[in-house]
Amino acid sequence: MTDREADVLVVGAGLAGLAAALRVTASGRTVRVLEASDAPGGRMRSDRVDGFTIDRGFQVLNTAYPELQRLGLPEALDLRAFLRGALLRGEDGLHLVADPRQAPLGAAGLLTAPLGSASDRAGLAAYLAQVTLVPAALLRRGQDLELREALRRRGVAGDPVEHFLRPFLQGVLLERELTTSSRFAAFVLRTFARGTVGVPAAGMGALPAALAGRLPPGTIEYDARVLAVRPGEVDVDGGETRRADAVVVAADPVTASALLGLRRPAMHAVTTVWHAVAAPPTRRPVIALDTAGGPVANSVVMTNAAPTYSPDRRALIASSVLGPEPLPDPVLRATLARLWGVGTTMWEEVAVTRVPAALPALPGGSPLRSPVRLREGLYVAGDHRDTPSIQGALVSGRRAADAYLAGR
Ligand SMILES: Cc1cc2nc3c(=O)[nH]c(=O)nc-3n(C[C@H](O)[C@H](O)[C@H](O)COP(=O)(O)OP(=O)(O)OC[C@H]3O[C@@H](n4cnc5c(N)ncnc54)[C@H](O)[C@@H]3O)c2cc1C
Secondary structure, three states, rough: OOOEEEEEEEEOOOOHHHHHHHHHHHHOOOOOEEEOOOOOOOOOEEEEEEEEEEEEEOOOEOOOHHHHHHHHHHHOOOEEEEEOOEEEEOOOEEEEEEEEOOOOOOOHHHHHHHOOOOHHHHHHHHHHHHHHHHOOOOOOOOOOHHHHHHHHHHHOOOHHHHHHHHHHHHHHHHHOOOOOHHHHHHHHHHHHHHHHEEEEEEOOOHHHHHHHHHOOOOOOOOOOOOOEEEEEEEOOOOEEEEEEEEHHHHHHHOHHHHHHHHOOOOOEEEEEEEEEEEEEEHHOEEEEEEOOOOOOOOEEHHHHHHHOOOOOOEEEEEEEEEEEOOOHHHHHHHHHHHOOOOOOOEEEEEEEEEEEEEEOOOOOOOOOOOOOOOOOOOOOOOOOOOOOOOHHHHHHHHHHHHHHHEEE
C-alpha cells in the first residue's frame, strides 16, 4: 500500500482517460494513469501484421470534431484523407456520390444513384442541408427521437433511407435499425459534411499516442488493472491500494459500469476483415456501400488514402460487418465480389479484428451528456457519458477533469 501519490488517479488510458489526464496536468496538478493493458488507446489502437497497419476495427477521425481542433491534433497526425462521399453499389454498377469540390464527377452520382424520385432526392438534400447548416445549438436543442422516426416525420423515407442513409450510417452507428438518437445522427452527418475524414499515416493508434506523448514521462503505468474504486482510492490487481484526491474512472463502458455500479449500456459489435490485394478494385480513396442491404456494412481501400498502411505495393482493404463474428469466408468473398464488381478469390486475408463491445448504444431519447461527477472524489469519463465517438470520449475526459478542478 502506498500513500497519496497524485492529485488525481485516472483509470484507463483510452481517449477519455488521456484527455482527463492532460487537462489535470495543464492545471498544474499531478496525475497518475493506471492502464490495464500494455499501451494507450483502448478501442483505438493499431497493430503491425506482416508489415501492414491494422487498426482495431475500421475507424476514421474527422477534423471537424471540435475537441480535436481544441487539442490542435489534426495538424499533428499527418492525416491521410478519404473523399467526402461514397461509392454506392446499385443494380447497374457503382455510383460515386461525393462532394464536387473534392471529386468533380461526384455530384453527377446524385442524379444516377438509386436514390428515388426527384422529390425523394429533394427531401434528402433538404434534411442534409438542415443538419449541416443550422447552428449546432439548435440541433442540440431539437427533440430527440429514434432516427428512423425523426426521418419519417420529416418525410425522408424509401430509397434515400434504404440506399444511402442506412448503408452509410450503419457503419458509423454500428446498428441497422436506425434506433440511435436522431440528434447524435444529425451531428454525425454534420461533421462528415463539414470536416475531412481520414486516418493518420501511422494508423489510428497515432491519436492516443500523440496524447500520451504530451503527458509528463512516467504518468501512465501499464499492466495496472484496477479491481475496485472508491472516492479517492482504487485497489489494483496485485493487492495495492492507491490514493489520491480524486479518481476518474475512464475504463471502457462495460468495465466502468461494473466498477461503479452503474447501469451497463448495451454495446454494438463490429468485425473487420483486412485483405491484401495486388490490384485494388478502385484507385479512389472512398468507402463503398451496398445499397441492396447486403451483409457487408462497408468496404474501403485503406491504401488509396494512406499508402503507409502497406509495407509494399499491395493494397490493403478493410471490410466490416456488424456483429461480433466475421461472415463465413466464401460468403464474404462473394459479397465483396458483388460490391466491388471484381473477383476476390486472390484476395489474401491479413487479419480479422473482432470488437464485440465497440460502441455504447445511444438510443433515441437519450441525453447527449450524462453527469461525470458521481460524488466527491469520484468521477467517470468515457464515450458512454457523452456521444459514442472520438469527440464524445475526448470531451467526457475534459469534462470530468474540469468538474474535479472546479470542486464540483
Ligand atoms: C471498431 C470501432 C470503430 C469506431 N469508429 C469510430 C469512428 O469512425 N469515429 C469515431 O468518432 N469513433 C469511432 N469509434 C469510437 C471510438 O473509438 C471510441 O468512442 C473511443 O475510442 C472510446 O474511448 P474511451 O476512452 O471512452 O474508452 P476505451 O477506448 O475503451 O478506453 C478504456 C481504457 O481503459 C482500460 N481499462 C479497462 N478496464 C480497466 C481496468 N480495470 N483498469 C485499468 N484500465 C482499464 C482499457 O484497457 C482502455 O485502454 C469506433 C470504435 C470502434 C471500436
